[in-house]
Amino acid sequence: MTEQSIQPKMTARTLAVHYGGKPALKGVDLDIAAGEVTALIGPSGCGKSTFLRCLNRMNDTIAAARVSGSATLDGEEIYGAAGMDPVLLRARVGMVFQRPNPFPKSIYDNVAFGPRLHRLVAEGEAMDSLVRRSLERAGLWKEVKDVLGQMGTGLSGGQQQRLCIARAIAVEPEVILMDEPCSALDPIATARIEELIDELRESFTIVMVTHSMQQAARVSQTTAFFHLGDIVEVGATERIFTAPANPLTQGYITGRFG
Numbered sequence: 001m002t003e004q005s006i007q008p009k010m011t012a013r014t015l016a017v018h019y020g021g022k023p024a025l026k027g028v029d030l031d032i033a034a035g036e037v038t039a040l041i042g043p044s045g046c047g048k049s050t051f052l053r054c055l056n057r058m059n060d061t062i063a064a065a066r067v068s069g070s071a072t073l074d075g076e077e078i079y080g081a082a083g084m085d086p087v088l089l090r091a092r093v094g095m096v097f098q099r100p101n102p103f104p105k106s107i108y109d110n111v112a113f114g115p116r117l118h119r120l121v122a123e124g125e126a127m128d129s130l131v132r133r134s135l136e137r138a139g140l141w142k143e144v145k146d147v148l149g150q151m152g153t154g155l156s157g158g159q160q161q162r163l164c165i166a167r168a169i170a171v172e173p174e175v176i177l178m179d180e181p182c183s184a185l186d187p188i189a190t191a192r193i194e195e196l197i198d199e200l201r202e203s204f205t206i207v208m209v210t211h212s213m214q215q216a217a218r219v220s221q222t223t224a225f226f227h228l229g230d231i232v233e234v235g236a237t238e239r240i241f242t243a244p245a246n247p248l249t250q251g252y253i254t255g256r257f258g
């Protein structure tokens with residue numbers, strides 16, 4: 001028995017990625033528990049973002065990347081001949097990036113983009129209420145309700161990141177991948193996003209790459225420690241930060257390397 005959930009939302013088995021023949025991820029296994037925040041930590045270049053991108057086939061967009069092994073969503077294989085369509089997969093497994101990247105469109109159109117692409121609701125009242133609800137869930141509605149026609153790119157960095165979260169949740173994904181979502185933000189904007197992540201966990205499964213030990217400890221329930229393309233240790237966040245089993249994990253969380 002591991003410390004992991006017995007009914008994982010997503011799994012990775014011997015998942016490996018090479019970039020132009022160079023290994024970046026060396027065949028890792030991980031279970032992602034439903035309704036939790038899983039933090040991926042580890043030194044720079046150890047494969048955290050590469051792993052994250054495997055979970056919604058974003059590595060497909062990198063020409064040099066070759067993925068092997070298996071990843072599943074609700075037990076369904078993502079890769080291989082019977083794998084999932086990347087566009088449909090990304091509607092179920094959304095992504096928020098390091099730098100807030102709203103489209104050069106209005107706040108409204110940023111949030112309506114996914115629902116329009118996937119024809120989720122009709123234009124008009126139904127779309128208006130979906131946009132409103134998504135902005136409310138992202139904690140941004142009150143700040144933008146009177147300026148929905150203004151460019152999303154005109155918001156502050158923290159607001160832009162919450163807009164990107166609203167855009168991601170507008171299509172009701174099951175999983176949200178976050179790649180260092182606060183690293184471009186100031187401490188106040190970071191605190192708001194961390195609170196938001198904690199709230200979103202009630203509705204979504206979240207996998208987050210972070211360089212901040214404090215952030216991993218504050219917002220995640222499970223932590224996986226990556227080192228040189230492997231997952232060295234995974235377990236309950238509290239245990240990882242208080243009693244790591246592996247000396248490499250211990251060295252990293254106490255700041256001896258990384």
Ligand SMILES: Nc1ncnc2c1ncn2[C@@H]1O[C@H](COP(=O)(O)OP(=O)(O)OP(=O)(O)O)[C@@H](O)[C@H]1O
Nearest residue numbers: 019024042043044045046047048049050051062064
């Ligand atoms: N698009 C790419 N093309 C070629 N090599 C890449 C690409 N992306 C990542 N790599 C390489 O793969 C390895 C793992 O990188 P990755 O970005 O996944 O690590 P990371 O742990 O997320 O790093 P960081 O914490 O610095 O973001 C590194 O050696 C990196 O140089």
